[in-house]
């Protein structure tokens with residue numbers, strides 16, 4: 001969910017600084033939702049430190065509308081990931097997940113903490129500025145390192161040495177690789193940049209590509225290239241995006257004005273007027289023939305009634321007072337979770 005305007009960055013700032021700073025918004029929203037009890041995620045505070053710490057914990061709290069949106073978005077993405085994992089449970093190769101523009105996301109650690117964790121690989125990519133910070137935070141935390149898998153065995157006959165670390169940091173500190181998890185510095189707009197992602201993946205394994213609030217900051221041609229790349233390289237592939245839609249109204253005008261004050265624009269959101277149009281992006285003939293064969297989408301407002309159970313809605317309704325249900329409907333109607341799949345992955349997702 002997008003925050004209110006902040007002062008524009010100085011003229012000397014890199015044009016991508018504003019895009020990179022959106023990770024701060026996403027992570028701060030997650031931290032707020034966790035600290036108020038909307039979400040249970042012990043890894044948020046290990047991967048994200050708020051830049052402006054006030055005198056009390058309430059300074060990290062976002063308004064209820066943002067907390068509810070963060071909750072529903074997480075519930076929907078969790079449902080997609082669960083559906084993918086159960087559809088790929090019987091595959092001959094262990095499933096893998098790629099998270100594009102992952103920022104400070106914690107999903108890998110939440111999955112690795114589960115009893116039924118069985119992923120072959122989880123790969124995250126983002127700009128090097130973000131991956132270097134994330135690699136450092138992972139390396140400093142025993143809890144985060146413990147999820148990465150086993151260290152490679154020492155070579156036979158090697159002299160006694162201290163135990164090897166279960167990960168390697170590379171690319172000048174901007175990448176981290178391990179048995180279960182790989183973090184790579186990639187600008188998704190650069191042609192050919194995804195080839196280094198391919199090296200970390202099994203081309204024959206069921207693959208889920210997650211993109212949460214990333215494509216909106218890219219030109220639509222660039223995000224189409226990314227989807228086409230995954231769709232053409234992996235036989236058994238599905239993808240899910242969390243995006244904005246319908247910004248051609250008064251709500252969208254305010255959002256665009258607030259973002260412009262931060263040097264941000266949304267070239268990748270404007271061509272999508274409805275949730276359905278986000279679903280149709282996966283079936284766009286310009287992606288290539290049969291790259292994705294089925295798709296679907298729901299706004300966060302529909303996800304509220306169709307995905308979040310009554311019991312969960314009752315639980316979170318007690319966390320904070322919210323009297324403006326019409327305003328909630330307006331905000332949640334402008335965010336959408338859309339998916340596309342080749343074959344039967346995600347067929348049972350219910351979105």
Ligand SMILES: C[S@@+](CC[C@H](N)C(=O)[O-])C[C@H]1O[C@@H](n2cnc3c(N)ncnc32)[C@H](O)[C@@H]1O
Nearest residue numbers: 020022023026101102103126127187188212213
């Ligand atoms: C709003 S944040 C979302 C972070 C994360 N997906 C989440 O939901 O918490 C958008 C992220 O996308 C990344 N991003 C945007 N454009 C990108 C690009 N061209 N290449 C790589 N990462 C990009 C940003 O750096 C940022 O971390």
